[in-house]
Amino acid sequence: MRVFGNLVAATLKDMARDKMTIFWFILFPVLFMFLFGMIFSREDTVNFNLGVVVEKPDGFSQMFLANLEQVDMLTLHYGTLDDELDALGRQKRNAVLVLPPVQFGSNEEITIPVYYDAANQANRVLVVMLSEIFTNVERVMQNRARLFVVDAKPVQAEGLRDVDYILPGIMSMALMQLGLFGSIRLVYLREKRVLRSLGATPLPRAHIVFSEIIIRLLMAALQTSLILLIGHFVFNVKILGSWWQVLGTVFFGAAVFVSIGYMLVTFAKTEESGHGIIQVVQFPMMFLSGIFFPMDFIPAFLKPVVRAIPLTYLGDLLRAVTIGSPYAFGLATDLLVLSGWLIVSLVLAIRFWRWE
Amino acid sequence: MASIVVHGLTKRYGKLTAVNQIAMEVESGEIFGMLGPNGAGKTTTVEILVGLRKADAGEIKVLGFDPAADSSRLKRSIGVQLQMPMLFPRLTVEESLRLDASFYPDPFSVDQVLEWIGLKEQRKVLTCKLSGGQLQRLALGTAIISNGQILFLDEPTTGLDPQARHNVWDVLQKLQSMGKTIFLTTHYMEEAQHLCDRVAIIDHGSIIAMGTPNQLIGDHFAEKAIELSAIGNCSEAVMQELPGVTRIQAADNQITLYSTNVEATIRALIQLEAEQQLTVTALAIRKATLEDVFLKLTGRSIRQ
Numbered sequence: 001m002r003v004f005g006n007l008v009a010a011t012l013k014d015m016a017r018d019k020m021t022i023f024w025f026i027l028f029p030v031l032f033m034f035l036f037g038m039i040f041s042r043e044d045t046v047n048f049n050l051g052v053v054v055e056k057p058d059g060f061s062q063m064f065l066a067n068l069e070q071v072d073m074l075t076l077h078y079g080t081l082d083d084e085l086d087a088l089g090r091q092k093r094n095a096v097l098v099l100p101p102v103q104f105g106s107n108e109e110i111t112i113p114v115y116y117d118a119a120n121q122a123n124r125v126l127v128v129m130l131s132e133i134f135t136n137v138e139r140v141m142q143n144r145a146r147l148f149v150v151d152a153k154p155v156q157a158e159g160l161r162d163v164d165y166i167l168p169g170i171m172s173m174a175l176m177q178l179g180l181f182g183s184i185r186l187v188y189l190r191e192k193r194v195l196r197s198l199g200a201t202p203l204p205r206a207h208i209v210f211s212e213i214i215i216r217l218l219m220a221a222l223q224t225s226l227i228l229l230i231g232h233f234v235f236n237v238k239i240l241g242s243w244w245q246v247l248g249t250v251f252f253g254a255a256v257f258v259s260i261g262y263m264l265v266t267f268a269k270t271e272e273s274g275h276g277i278i279q280v281v282q283f284p285m286m287f288l289s290g291i292f293f294p295m296d297f298i299p300a301f302l303k304p305v306v307r308a309i310p311l312t313y314l315g316d317l318l319r320a321v322t323i324g325s326p327y328a329f330g331l332a333t334d335l336l337v338l339s340g341w342l343i344v345s346l347v348l349a350i351r352f353w354r355w356e
Numbered sequence: 357m358a359s360i361v362v363h364g365l366t367k368r369y370g371k372l373t374a375v376n377q378i379a380m381e382v383e384s385g386e387i388f389g390m391l392g393p394n395g396a397g398k399t400t401t402v403e404i405l406v407g408l409r410k411a412d413a414g415e416i417k418v419l420g421f422d423p424a425a426d427s428s429r430l431k432r433s434i435g436v437q438l439q440m441p442m443l444f445p446r447l448t449v450e451e452s453l454r455l456d457a458s459f460y461p462d463p464f465s466v467d468q469v470l471e472w473i474g475l476k477e478q479r480k481v482l483t484c485k486l487s488g489g490q491l492q493r494l495a496l497g498t499a500i501i502s503n504g505q506i507l508f509l510d511e512p513t514t515g516l517d518p519q520a521r522h523n524v525w526d527v528l529q530k531l532q533s534m535g536k537t538i539f540l541t542t543h544y545m546e547e548a549q550h551l552c553d554r555v556a557i558i559d560h561g562s563i564i565a566m567g568t569p570n571q572l573i574g575d576h577f578a579e580k581a582i583e584l585s586a587i588g589n590c591s592e593a594v595m596q597e598l599p600g601v602t603r604i605q606a607a608d609n610q611i612t613l614y615s616t617n618v619e620a621t622i623r624a625l626i627q628l629e630a631e632q633q634l635t636v637t638a639l640a641i642r643k644a645t646l647e648d649v650f651l652k653l654t655g656r657s658i659r660q
Binding site: 002003006007011013014015018019174193194196197199200201202203204260 | 401408428431432436438440441442443444445446447451454455456458459460480495498502
């Protein structure tokens, strides 16, 4: 046990002094969290720039614009038609609204031109929103009562934002990369004859692998804690699971991907080929697992792949445990599939690993 | 008492027989050298003796253990330095030694070993920053620190400068005086001659001669060697006929005459020069060495 402790301490020092290890396994996920957090929490406050052209100020336009000013999502810009259309062309406006003079009492239909940038899907929502406002104004003017009233009821108390989904996604990605890329170190130690030199000492070989695995688990805990802390304190992500549920899931996920990593590198003769193999596996897995965007976006013919890869299930598990989103496949399925990958990979890794 | 007993040790890699029917006994407390060119089978032999490889045939006992069956117990009682050793790249010299020391039941102190291998000033240096020679000495240190009964050293001084090599010899002799048995391989003749109590000369996987360096030289050479550089049209056959000459080795203008009567041979050489058959540009007389023995036994120089 003392020997093992010494080996773990030595391995930890050896790894911690490698700047690349620290960057890829600790700093990189942290940067990712900041970056994605900033991108996806910005979308939270939707804002439309609406250009308004008033052809001739009158009572109607005054009343209408007073209403419009109340809408939080809109920033109004007043100007001439030419200026505003120019601004729209330079994508400084989402849409431009032209208010013609309105003669009350006439039964003529009044056309309100709305120019918008059709390239952006969200702008259609703005157009619908504007017609809704006009309908409302029309109803008030005609003194009609409301027939239908939509009562919006958010299901989750807080409501899950994009940044909430991103957090477990980044945790999953980080755990996968730690497990897969981390396993290359054993190939490196073999290539550099370190394993061979240690093999001539009384140290049992299994100790070397166990110390590597223990350090991976420690790094997994550190890395995911940092992501959680940033998510919670910087981006206000509410963590619903208890710390031991989260930590248990993190260790389990790390163990699954460490095993898969060791299984994959049995095919590698050199550190370089190890990198190639891992890269080929991890890159598609990251995009097909639905950890960063909903699985509905993935074309149907790829669905079987999605259902087979382990990252899909780790993502599901972590989403449920951290932000409390409902299980897509069920807790039992997640655990079963991941355990399956863990055991099969471990058996194959032990069977095919070559110490020399 | 013999520390290492080997009979009929054979190792094949496919069709190549790397080690062929080796037999030897190494006594406790002796420095035993295995001398041979690269690829002769030295490393394979060491790796089998320490339990890193399995022999295809033969009986092997190291400290009474069968290395193949009982390697974990054997490894606790021996220290091993492999060729081209590598340690964790980002541990310091001191940390590496401390780690290795922790594997053994009764290791030497780190300070003691640092002193022996001359790396006291480098104790805080990461191993990946060491020069080749320093790394080589550190690897020797990781073997020594075991305080094992036998030290197996595979080419311990390869890549060291002469000064460092002599320091290693001093340390190994000190360890011998403490009762250690040392089994080393080398392709340096002078190392074998200076350091080893007994030497086994190995070539193409077979031991072709074994004994103390003086025995080996005495067995094969009653004569002394006359080395000369000469220009001229004097044939080897003429030189072979000079008085006292028993054998001749020639390569380009470098000629070595082995002579039982150095005085007569030299007089004849001067005579040849007077007859203008050749011009001697340099001449040295020396006792025969292991190099000469190797040359005689294999027809090749060990460095080739």
